[in-house]
Amino acid sequence: MTLRLYNTRSKQKEVFKSLREGVVSMYVCGPTVYDLLHIGNFRGVIFFNMVRNWLEYLGYSVTYVLNFTDIDDKIIVRSQEKQMSVSELTEYYIKAFQEDLSLLSITPHDVTPKCTEHMDDIVTFIQGLIAKNVAYEVDGSVFFDVLSFKSYGQLSGKSLDDLEAGHRVDPHPNKRDPFDFVLWKPAKEGEPCWESPWGDGRPGWHIECSAMCHAHLGDKIDIHGGGIDLIFPHHENEIAQSECFTDKSFVSYWMHHNFIRFGDEKMSKSLGNVIKGRDYMTTYHPEILKYLLLSVHYRSELNVDTKQTYHAISALTRIYTALRDAHSIMDGSTTASADFQVMINDVYDKVANGLNDDFNTPVAFASIFECVRAFNHEVSTRKSKDTLLKGAATLFVKCIQDLGRYFSLFQESPSTFLKRLDQIMIKELNIDVDYVESMLLERSQARLDKNFQKADDIRDSLLLKHVILHDGRHGTIWEVNKHLD
């Protein structure tokens, strides 16, 4: 059973082999910190967290670097708008990001370098490129000479000729070639700047990642990740810079996750249709966000709207309801029927196979649902005192929680989480709790009076408001219908 990854560079799945036995280095392009992150940013955070968790499960010691871009044009503009200094602004949003991460309960990143703390590395890197004659300075700007890197365009599958044929090219007067990109740009009056051999200025967008990646992980790394939109030009340019600088192959595996859509449109800051991760987690729940984003394969587009959110809530309700039942049944015994044991082992295997196949999370989740059904089947076919049922409950809970760790999912307290889901839906559907409670009392009396017609009418009317009643031994409880279409 080997891990296979889709490599953007080769456009196919490849067997994963680390550069060094038992060790994996991964670098993921992190956020430009001038605003709260939207859920598109979170797709990468959540996906690569799973990648890291899975690699660790496979026995690798992983170093995961996620950078902060804390100086660029957008940051400068925003800081002027907000009348804050650049560092005040970026520190604020870095802190906000870290708060969001703690809400997600994912594995912490090992290193989170900042661009502004690597200016020496960046300058050294640029000097190295100039020394190799692949970069040139003009009036305080330094540009990378794309023609000097013969495999330029290999990652994105573009050739310079194709790009040339496009009409979106906007040549800069100082560039030798329209596709040369800036490594160092001179500071304008009043802008934050750093000293360099070419005058005060700041780094271009792409060089920081090459420099920080090199500083923390060395010449060659195993995995480099990011959003699909970074393939060109950002990652293409990183390859050019890094491979020219070290004369070595920079990255073994390029991994890119696809976009999130909102309705019919790509969700993006420039379109202004973003949902902030924090807003989503506050309105709904981090667990829902994680489940939703992982329920679709990472290389597919994912539409995040209310309907999809409700679907995720339905799915989580099914899993957590079974977990809650299992908790109430289990008593420490771990002996289940042979069939159930086999099924459990099978689920572990299927999840592993799914994740090993380029992180096929839908396959992994499908087998988790099979496990849920198998457990519910035990509940419905065995007596409540059957020790084999108690054993099944124990194994079931352990299985879901073990597997859930890869995704950083399914670790919530079932009863608390289900109540939280109810609260979310009560709010979403504007359910009047007092009214429901009063109708419940009325119905209970009607049932005591054997006035079943009235009791049924009340139940039906509540159902129209998405309130479902459960008549149990200890009275009637209610919950919100979370299976909405």
Added chain:
RNA sequence: GGCGGCAUGGCCAAGUGGUAAGGCAGAGGUCUGCAACACCUUUAUCCCCAGUUCGAAUCUGGGUGCCGCCUCCA
């Protein structure tokens, strides 16, 4: 204008050469005063056309539709 991706049941979504995972919704049944939960059963031939093959959703060619990148973007 250049380059690339996608098109699977009512909805979401895996599968990428041997006769369609999973979730939601729907139908029938068990349970129930009636329900709900849960369980059991059940619901598709994979955008269109042509081709390769013993055999294709899966490969090739053409068409249609949607989307992305080429500009900051995850």
